Amino acid sequence: MTIQTTTDSCDEAERLASLAVEQQLAACVQVSQVHSFYHWQGETHRDQEYLLTLKTTSATVPGIKHLLAEQHSYDEPEMIVLPIIDGAAGYLDWIRDMTDE
Template sequence: MMEIVTVSITCASGDQAQRIAQHLVENRLAACAQTHPIHSTYVWQGAMEFSAEVMLTAKTVTAKLPQIEAAVVALHSYEVPEILAQSVAWCSESYTAWLHETLKG
């Protein structure tokens, strides 16, 4: 079975996060996506930045990561969008079955 991962994608706005989330789920690149507001502090082009952003978290499998990256790069407004995948240490059997079935599409 393919490894389950969560993918974190920082977005400039709720609209952008929703567009990307919908694309990922509709195209069966992610089984589920959630968004929530965040406040980010980072250095960009040598300057300290403070931004209100939206974090998109997608549940998927490692085999979908290249397609997710391509989709995010195409749909995102940032020059360098954050796309981080984290391995899931444990997942219930029923959720695992649902996720794999959903991604078959």
């Protein structure tokens, strides 16, 4: 699985990434700077955000949901779960080994 979320600061992105890895909820988290265009509370926004891509397993999804609910600064943080349908066997094994499954 990969899970995506965004934050409005690099510090928060790094903090969330570190927590997810330290708690063995994700084997790896990539942080990328992006520009987001969205409609929220009656207004259109264009903001710089930081996209976190967490590499994990389906067993850790509830833990990541809890982490984001407790630690994320947004009122309604993005959380999109995407299946990994194929990949390098060794890499996928590493993800399983590094997460608290």
